[in-house]
Structures are given as C-alpha cells and as structure tokens.
Amino acid sequence: MTSPPSSQTAPASPPAAPPARSARGFFGWMLAPERRGPLLVAPAIATLVIVNLFPLMWSYGLSFFSYNAKYLKRPPSWVGLGNFIDLFSDVDVWERFQNTALIVIGSVFLQLIIGFLLALLFSTEFPLRRYLLMLVLAPMMLSLSAVGVFFKLFYEPTLGFIPRLVQEFTGEPFVILSTPTKATIAIVCADAWMWSPFVMLLVLAGLVSVPKYLYEAAEIDRAGAWRRFRTITFPYIKSLLLLALLFRTIETFKIFDVVYVLTEGGPGSSTETISVYLFRVAFNYFQTGRASALGYITLFAVIVLTSLYLYAINTRRAEPG
C-alpha cells in the first residue's frame, strides 16, 4: 500500500525547533511540549488519510478513465473529461437528482412537523415520561436496513398490515409500491417515521434552554399562548430547528438502505435516488470510472451542505443563551 503523503501531516507540526537538551535523545525531542498536539493527533490523521483520503484520490483519478472493476487486469482507458460531460448531459442523472430531492423535501418536511409536535408533547414532566420517551426514540437507533425490512412487511400487497387495513375501508386491494407517487410516499413515510424522533430531540433541547423567568414575565403580562410561543419559545428553538433541517437534509440526501431494501428504485426508476443509482452504475453495470465521476459531483453537493451546517453550529455557539 502506498504510504500516506507526508504533506498531509506536515502543516500540523510547528516548525522544528532545535532540541533543547540533546541528553534526552530522540524521544526527548519527540515528546517536547510543542509536539504534543501533533503527536496525539497523528495516528488518527494517518488512519483517515490511508482509509479515506487515499481511496478518494484514487477515485478522483478513476473518474477520468473508462474502467471496469470486474476486470482488474484490463487497463483503464483515458477519456479525459468524457465521464463528466456525459453525466451532465444525461437525462437519467438529472432524473435521479429530482427523485432524491422529492424524497428529501417530503421526508424532512414531515420530520420537522412530527418531531416538533412530539417535542411539545414531551416538553413537560409527567409520570412514566422516561419510559414513553424510550418508545418514541427507539426507531432512530434502528438499522436503516432493518427499517426497510419492517416496512417491506407492512406494505406487502396481500398480507401486509397497511394494505389489509386500507382494504377494510375501501374494499379494494391496495398495492402501495405499484405507482411512482405511492412508492415515493411509502419511502417518505418510512424515513420520516425513523427520523422524526431526531428532530424531537433537538427541539426538546431548545425548549429546555428557555429561561423560566421569561414565561413568568409573560404570565404577568397576560400574553396569550400564541404570543408566548412566537416571542419567547420560537427564538430559542429557531437555531436548533435550522440545525435539524440541515442535518436531516444532508442525511436524507444520502438515503440508500431503505430504498434499496424497499423498492430497489422501482417501479421503473421512479424512486431511484442518487445513491441507489450510484450503486447500480458501480456494481451492477460496473462502469467504475463513470460512477467515480458521479460520486465526485455528489460529494461536492454534500460538502456545500456540510459547510452550511457547520456555519450554523458556529453561529449558534456565538449567540448567548
């Protein structure tokens, strides 16, 4: 394996000072106070460079080639920017981004609403609260693939819980995953069920950070419930709601497991998100070069979103209260 490029760790270490006392030798030099930070951080950075950065550079290279990972011996052929030009003019790719956007918008919107309502419900102390909270929080910690399997069972056309329940009322068979719209809604529901508790947790954190005296003052002023919410509660949860929105957007953008298990992108390609499409291009069609290029386009989108998230965190840290 190629050794990690040393230039990655070099900026970390301060300019090498001459050893203060040569009597202590190499170890003394290594353990000098000014080298403590870099020394502690080095193993982690090295691991990430080898396992994360190096493969990424590799795929950066691959994105300029036509290459099939199934035939390792066959040399890749240079296509320059061909992969990128192909991708940008490909209707299919555009459609996958639209599918993903639809699921992200639907799911994040639902999560924010349900999560917010759940947080209001659990914002006060009541008997058994801790135990009931556990039931609501559990979905968030489950495996994405397990949630996919759950909902696959629920949506199963003849024996699934939901089709049978609907049939009780309408008298007609109800096949959820049969049309693009219904399949998209089915995925949105599964994802929103899993992640609304996450939003709830963030909103709860916001609600408890509101100083009690503000409510007491509002009580004296006889402010109504809506006014109290708008002028006291909302300003305190605003920044956390924004964080929840950004974090969930980033995470939902990557949605793979649930879709892969539930619909495999079907019917047709109507629920194929960008991650599922990437998987297909890379591991069903084995167009490794093209997949690498598409990976880089997607990565760019995620980095933009992540920067926004971190910017929001720093703004929040700076504000008082």
Next chain:
Amino acid sequence: MANPSNRPIGKSGWGRTLGAAAVSIVYFFPVLYIILTAFKTRQDALAWPVKFIFTPTLENFVSVFYRTTVEGGAAEATGFGLYFFNSMFIGGTSVLLALIIGTAAAYGFSRFPLRGNETYLFMILTTRMMPPIIAIIPIFVLFRIFGLSGTYVGIIALYTAFNLPFSIWMVKSFFDDLDRDIEDAARMDGSSEFRLFRKICLPQVYAGLAATFVFAVILTWNEFVFALLLTGTQTRTVPVQIVRTIGGAIGVDWGLLSALETLFIIPVVLVTFALQNQLLRGVTFGTIRR
C-alpha cells in the same frame, strides 16, 4: 450538560401520561408488531384482524439458528450463529481501535490546539458526512487489488476509520466539558502532562467513553452498505444476511423473518434506553451538547 430528556419544563399529571402513552404506542407499533409476530405460529402471524392475544411460541427463534431446509430432512445450522458472532466481533474490535486512536486525537484537539485546528476538525467531520456509497467505489477496487475483500482485517480496518470521526468529535466534546481549573491546579502542583491525562482527565470522561463505545458499536452493528460489498461468506454480518434472506425461499415465513429482526434490534432498543441522556450528543456527533 446535554440532558434535555431529564430537564423538562413544567409539570403535568397523569392526563398527559395517557395522551403520551397513546402516541408512543402508535409510534412504536411497527417495532411492536414485528416483536409480537416473532412469537407467533405461522397461522397466527398471518391472521386478520391482527391477533394481540395468542399462545407465544419460541419455534421461530429456534429456526433462526436451526431449521430443516428440505421438506422432511434433518434440521441444519443456518449459519446465523456465525453472522451474529461476526457482527459482534467486527463491531467490538473496530470500535475499540477507533476509540483508542480517537481519544488520543480528541485530547490533542481539545488541549493542544494545532494551527488550523478547526479546519482539521471540519475535514474529519466531512469524511463522516460523505455518502458511504462514494467512498465504497474506490475502496471496493482497492480491496480487490490488495486481496482484502471478505477478510476480517479489511472490514475491521475500514470500520475503524468509519468510527474514527465520530469517536473524535464525541470524546472531544466530553473533554471540552471538563472544568479546566482542576487541571491548572494539578499543573501548579508539578504534575506531569501524562499524569494529568491519565489521573485527572481520563477518569472524568470514563462514562462518556463508555457511551461513545456503545454508540459506535450500534452504528457498526447497523451498518449495511460496506458490509454488503466487502464481506464474504465467512465474514458476513447480520444485516446483510437478513436482506439476502427476504429475497430467498424463507421470504414468506413472516414468523422467522420477524424473529431474526427481533434478535437484531432488541439489543439496540435496550441500549438506547441506557443511553437516553447522551442521545442528543450521540446522534449529532457531539456537535450539539446543550
């Protein structure tokens, strides 16, 4: 300290409990349904309306591990013993490694900031925010080139790196929360830096390290994409085998599938309860901790 679940605003009585109970049970229903189905016989599992009162059976759990594959044949091991072992072994080892490397780095980032400290932390977080599917394409090729596909070494190394950003951010948030006055006092008394770390800082974050460990083990236990593409028949983990199972012959056996899912999720549900106070910190990688 981040503890929203334990510091509610105001008090309500049993009325609120009733309302919340109704909502919680509806919310938890999908999980409950699977757990109940796991204890049902084949007839009960498919009965409509759904049976909530039935004679429980353990046969589904037995057939997760031993069942007859051919009609009338002898019961055979299904391999799920191995898959559960793999999930635990791979998860435990990689998280332990990540935690050791991560704690050192977290202490470094927290106490001896480098030039461009925030930039490093940002880049580390980005590797974790990155869609796994992007990383897996080159890793798949490299694993094949170096013959790491289907080996324990390969998947453990990968999961170590996968858990590292999480461990660093999480443990750093615990170090950041400590009261620096104690350290300054110890430094005045002539304590060495290593002693300071070992005897003062580390003991204060033991609980945090434990929470980080458990969290990361859950993340690894749940992970699907890397495991799907990079494990072989001998190193396969539980989620991969479950998803393979739905497509197969036993896909119609709801009791069996539910028993499998139950064994897979029960540890997670129980641990979630134990971790309730650290949940916010955990699910946001330690970026939010109030």
